[in-house]
Amino acid sequence: MTISSLDLASLLCSRLCHDMLSPVGALTNGLELLSDEKDPEMRQRCFELLEQSARISADKLKFFRLAFGAAGGFGEMVSVTEARALVDALVGNNGRIEVNWALANESLPKPAVKTMLNLALIAIDSLVRGGTLDIGAEFRADENGQEASEIVVRATGARIAFDQDIGRALDGSLPDRELASRTAPSAMLRELASSLGGQLQWALSEDALVLGAVLPVA
Template sequence: MITVTLDALDLSALLCSRVCHDVISPVGAIVNGLEVLEDEDDAGMRDFAIDLIRKSAKQASARLQFARIAFGAAGSAGATIDLADAESVARGLFGDEKTKLAWTAPRALFPKNQVKLLLNLVVIATTTIPRGGLITVEVSGEGEAPTFVLTSQGSHARIPAHVEALIAGTPESGSVDAHGVQPYYAGLVARAAGMRVGFVLDGDTVTIRAEPAQA
């Protein structure tokens, strides 16, 4: 397999496309709710619109806060991120109650790339249980040599097609699009953090394990 390397402009453009895709739905719902408020006099419809705006704004904010750490610089010049902040933004993604998150990690500062990898693996874990279920995140070890274990349990659990090749940087198509950029980016971050990622499917359970590459 040939390793695919994106230049900085292509990578940034694809990541921007991914973030826009994640927030366009709740932002669109906010616009729809505002239009209802402008046009409707019915009290019930206005209450519905206000509730839609409230929920959609919360969802958009949660997705942007997540992206700020998972894909961005987290607004800080520092080289570490608090795992408590990572847990907070991760929990913000699970507002539909279809998927639950259990998080076990020390309250500690970890190197930025390790935390970014962990959050990107949370995104991938959600794709392994399309009908919802439980995602358990466990972080062990010190910041210099941590181990991340994410377990997804749910009906019809599966390892998404091409995700392992994308993380390895060797997509079968020989290219990366906006749909595949997130696991591809997770692989870039894993290598920058000196970690390797593996997947195991056992019945209705998918386990994602990230550990130091030299382990």
């Protein structure tokens, strides 16, 4: 699978707009309600909803900045604490997902962090009824001295909702003409892994989705 940078960027922008529409729309609705509401208790409730929507919007923008964007504010290595905070904030706004972390290093190469965030996003989207999200990552050298990042993300819950076109985009078997905003992040990861000589894997069962990546250092 190959896709032009322009087409991929357009699809990623569509995905970003789709995910931001709900919290930004809630801000607009809240402001409209606030302008007409006179009751003090209801106005306080409006302020609380506005605060919640603003926080969710900010959390998503911070997440997508690193997951989709160039993230120019970061160096070649990114603190796993930063990545963990982004995922925890995203999951915290959901309320039905428990996250377990197993991070062996204090920092990871930027491509590995970008991959980890996107795999986590895919897993979060699959847990429509809630569940458990396990995320593990390690940066190490093999016996030949080749450095690589290994990432595993596992979503466990009732009725995993996973569009297998996302998996096909990850493994490169989805034709370009079938790419859409929902599969664009997977296509981006595939391009990223290919550029590094890395591999992406996925496996789906009735109650679990497992996503993995091995990314050598170029």
